[in-house]
Amino acid sequence: MKAIVQDRYGSADVLELRDIEDPVVGEDEVLVRVRAAGAGPDVWHFMTGRPFIARPVIGFRGPKERVRGWDVAGTVEALGANVTAFEVDDEVMGEARGSFAEVAVAEADKLVRKPARLSFEEAAAVPVSGVTALQALRKGQVRPGQSVLVVGASGGVGTLAVQIAKELGARVTGMASTGKLELVRSIGADDVIDYTREDFTDGSRRWDVIIDTAGRRPLRKLGRALTPKGSLVIVGGDGGGRWTGGFFRGMLRGPLLSLFVGQKLGGLTSKLNQEDLQAVADLVEAGDVTPIVDRTFDLVEAADALRYLEQGHPRGKVVVTV
Ligand SMILES: NC(=O)c1ccc[n+]([C@@H]2O[C@H](COP(=O)([O-])OP(=O)(O)OC[C@H]3O[C@@H](n4cnc5c(N)ncnc54)[C@H](OP(=O)(O)O)[C@@H]3O)[C@@H](O)[C@H]2O)c1
DSSP: OEEEEOSSOOSGGGOEEEEOOOOOOOTTEEEEEEEEEEEOHHHHHHHHTOSGGGHHHHOSSSOSSOBOOOEEEEEEEEEOTTOOSOOTTOEEEEEOBOOSBSEEEEEGGGEEEOOTTSOHHHHHTSHHHHHHHHHHHHHTTOOTTOEEEEETTTSHHHHHHHHHHHHTTOEEEEEEOGGGHHHHHHTTOSEEEETTTOOTTSSSOOEEEEEEOSSOOOHHHHHHTEEEEEEEEEOOOSOSOTTTTTHHIIIIIHHHHHTTSSSEEEEOOOOOOHHHHHHHHHHHHTTSOOOOEEEEEEGGGHHHHHHHHHTSOOSSEEEEEO
């Protein structure tokens, strides 16, 4: 099969289109014929091997998994002996090992049926970002009537977080740069903030929950934009340094600071599971949530997709088509 492979960490130049052996399917796994694969910052981390703190897991000198890509949408090509939930030719979406390829292997419990109203390209935008958005809002304990600020509302996670927060009954403010405010309004945000013109941390407005996906603003500033008992959920934000990538800001400093203030400040490490993916798929199938695809790139152009992502300003999700 053709796949995007890398032997060492580095810039997008390390990604090569090669002919390699088809992967072998385990008993609890599914072989997916890939139609589209999502490209997000997660792929960038595996490509560059940064932050270094991740290397004990992903490989010290080079990536243990040579084929890039996680998010997948495609059709079932073959089933492991124990898999009964799917049939050959089912249209599915989820998380697979090495989805920048003609076929990829997924654990059966990391897949769900693709919502019929979505194209494969749209479906590939959903799994990692959708589950992350859902788990972040859940961690923030968002309740109907609460005010939620989504920082980075125009990105892969942010566009889904805005829509899911609305479905949870929240009043949602989406923050983005000037050219993307219309997009953020169009997906249902009640209010928008242009971060290039307005400092939302000046204390004049406060939210019950802040979902922080971008910008890496200092915790004390974000705390000023929270209600006294509010919750900050740090999902990401690139540029946190090559060693830790800002890991400790959400996982250590936030929880520590929470001991001294009434607010809950903490980070999220999302983990895809079938139940949460199905919950997001149901919202999509019902027409309540629609993934936003920015640009698509052919498999052969996967490196260009990563170069585009590296600029840090996608409008929704970038997708690689196969
Ligand atoms: N914790 C987890 O488990 C988990 C899971 C998935 C992703 N993540 C992380 O979450 C982050 C977001 O992921 P993503 O897929 O949504 O990324 P993305 O698609 O690249 O979107 C990032 C968004 O950030 C906005 N942005 C850039 N600079 C900003 C600033 N200074 N202030 C406010 N917004 C700014 C950009 O919008 P503009 O063009 O309008 O600036 C862009 O739309 C990444 O760091 C990723 O690694 C974490």
